[in-house]
Amino acid sequence: MSALFRAAATAAWLACSALAAQAQQCPPQVPVQGAPPPGPLPVFPPDNWWNTDISAAPVDPDSDSFIAFINNGGVRRLHPDFGGEVKPGSVAIYGFPYAVVDGTQPKKKVKFRYWDESDGVDHVTGKSLPFYPLPDEAITEPHWVEGGAPANVDQRRKNDRHLLVIDCTSKHLYELYNVYYNPTTGKWFGGSGAFFDMTRNDRRTEGWTSADAAGLAIFPGLVRYDEAWNDLVTDIGHALRVTVRATNGHVYPASHTAGSTPGALPMGARLRLKTSVNGEDPATRTSDPHARKIFRAMQRYGLIVADNGSDLYISGTFDLRWNNDLLNPAFATLMASDFEVVQRGWKP
Structure with missing residues (x-):
């Protein structure tokens, strides 16, 4: 066997091994809604801002005044902004659904309102490009788009209508805001769209939004059932997405201002x-070990302000297995005064 042939055979074997490793990261059948994301967990590199240990980070000098603003003269308590169906069997849902596809999923064009800050667009002409691997199931089936209704139902004026898609082959994340599929024209529309390579720490262009007001990825900040209720996962390993009723500018790691x-x-x-x-350790106010695990993540990785909304609403995935009869009272044991603000723009 010649050296050239051996080198070619070795390269082919390595390529096949890499493809096999990628294939193992994908569910048996795709597209699928809500399958565990490709490992290793947490998603994004260990030194990503979502995965950074902030337990020793300095407190912001204006922490007390910020907490007082959130309390707004009363007492603001945490709320889990996720769950299952609003009613058993209903189209309406709580939380963020997400789709998992593989590298064979065809890419679609999406016409965006904020095209100049979106990916998958020619930023000279504004022309949409085939870029987003959107599954056809999301067009007609419920529970693939935030809010629950299929994408061919236009609810853009009353719901954020996020659509999150993970390509498990390449570990790419696609997130869209305010989506709608027009069944008459056969075209996708959206407010904005963003692409994230989950193997890198690429930040959005300064001043750009994403599918979230802060310009951050949504998926890595969600509370997920496969982490919180899996006893083999001892540490959730990442910060959680939180909303507040109003914001003022932006700091690292955000890239966009929306207030x-x-x-x-x-x-x-x-x-x-x-x-x-x-x-008292406030994380011990709940006796449930899974809710307590979520609270420990709030101590070690914190909450990142990502959007305007209800004060102290913690974002999570849509999953029929969530038990809100347990989660709601557990989260309500925590209030704004149990938190402190880390120094604004802090980097490790």
């Missing part, structure tokens, strides 16, 4: 659950 309310936190700000409040 200028005096006294409010900026997009990208981090909240951290204290380890002691009046001599």
Whole structure:
């Protein structure tokens, strides 16, 4: 066997091994809604801002005033903004659904309102490109798009209508905001769209939005059932996405501003659950080990302000296995005063 032939055979074997490794990261059947994402977990590199340990990060000098703003003269408590169906068998759902596809999924064009800050667009002409691997199932089947209704139902004026898609072959993440599929023209529409390579720490262009107001990826900040309720996963390993009613500017790692309310936190700000409040660890207020695991993530990785919405609503996935009769009272044991604001724009 010649050296050239051996080299070619070795290269072919390595390529096949790489493809086999990628294939093992994909579910047996795709497209599928809500399957565990490709490993290793957490998604994105270990030093990504979502996965950074902030337990020793400095407290912002204006932390108390920010917390007071959130409380708004009362007491703001945490709320899990995720769950299953609004009613058993209903189209309407709680939380973010997401689709998992593989590298064979055809790419579709999407016409965006904010095309100049979206990916998959020729930024000279504004022309949409075949870029987003959107599954046809999302067009007609419920529970693939945020809110629950299929994409061919136009609910853009009353719902954010996010559509999140993971390509498990390449570990690519595609996120769209305010989507609609027009069955008459056979075309996809959206407010904005963003692409993320989950093997890299690429940040959005400064000033750009994503599918989220802060310009961040949504998926890596979601509470997921496959992490929280899997006893083999001892540490969720990433920060959680949180909304507040108003924001003021943005700081790292966010790239986009969507508010200028005096006294409010900026997009990208981090909240951290204290380890002691009046001599008590607030994470122990719930006896459920899975809810407590979520609270431990709030202490170690924190919450990242990603959008305007209801105060202290924690984002998670749509999953029929969530038990909101357990989650709602557990989250309600935590209030704004149990948190502190990490120094704005802090980097490790």
